[in-house]
Amino acid sequence: MQSAILYIGAALAEIAGCFAFWAWARMGRSPLWLIPGTASLLIFAWLLTLVDTAQAGRAYAAYGGIYITSALLWLWLAEGVRPDGWDLAGAALCLIGAAVIFFGPHRG
Structure with a gap:
């Protein structure tokens, strides 16, 4: 459960940080957006280090x-575009893959 909370927090931090850069580069917002964007990306990276797994690559893969x-x-809540069936099917496949990676009986 703690890993799920860390992954969700990391995802929110990464998306917020990336959106801040998007807003500056693609939407003409102030360069000041880069300050909270950078802070958010640092929080994202830090949160992933707290996930309980011995391998960084496995933590990153499951996070995907x-x-x-x-x-x-x-896309839906911030940009007002409702995901379609293809989006939902792809997300479901990715979550299944993440669960296999995270919960699988790995050797090392």
């Missing part, structure tokens, strides 16, 4: 499904 799902939620 959470990130994709969170990005689609961002």
Whole structure:
């Protein structure tokens, strides 16, 4: 459960940080957006280090499904575009893959 909370927090921090850079580069917002964006990306990286796994790559791989799902939620809630069936099917596949990676009986 703690890992799920960390992954969700990391996803929110990553999306917020990336959006701050998007807003500056693509939407003409002030360069001041880069300050909270950078802070948010630092929080994202720090949160992933707290996930209970011995390998960084495995933590990042399992996180991918959470990130994709969170990005689609961002698309819907922040940008007002409702994900379609293809988006939802892709997110479901990614979450299944993330669960296999995270909960699988790994050797090392």
